Amino acid sequence: MAAPSAAALRQRLEERLRPEHLEVEDTSAARCGGSFRLLVVAAAFRGKTLLQRHRLVNEALGAELGRIHALEQRTLSPEEWAAPPRPAP
Numbered sequence: 001m002a003a004p005s006a007a008a009l010r011q012r013l014e015e016r017l018r019p020e021h022l023e024v025e026d027t028s029a030a031r032c033g034g035s036f037r038l039l040v041v042a043a044a045f046r047g048k049t050l051l052q053r054h055r056l057v058n059e060a061l062g063a064e065l066g067r068i069h070a071l072e073q074r075t076l077s078p079e080e081w082a083a084p085p086r087p088a089p
Contacts, residue, residue: 003034004064016060017042020078027072034069041081050075 006026013022021041028035038057045053053075058065065071 003028003067003069006036009036009038009061009064012062012064013038013040013057013060017044017056021081027070032069034067036068036070037072037074039074039076041076041078043078045075045077046079 006024010022010024013019013024017040019040019042021039023037023039025037026035027037040057044056048056054073057073057075061068
């Protein structure tokens with residue numbers, strides 16, 4: 001079974017999470033096939049733990065998730081996305 005395309009993942013996430021900002025990067029060339037990196041900024045993440053956010057993304061991807069080998073997720077609320085970066089300790 002072939003891995004989904006970055007465009008297919010983008011479409012599913014846009015339809016289900018209505019993100020304010022979305023980046024979908026196919027990282028298969030640097031890794032193995034079916035590897036993706038996501039940055040999702042969505043109001044649906046407000047007040048959610050990291051695990052709850054990742055579950056929302058996984059649910060949004062639905063059946064496509066079973067065809068993905070590796071998935072790196074960065075999930076932020078709009079407020080977290082707008083906040084200035086913190087200086088390193």
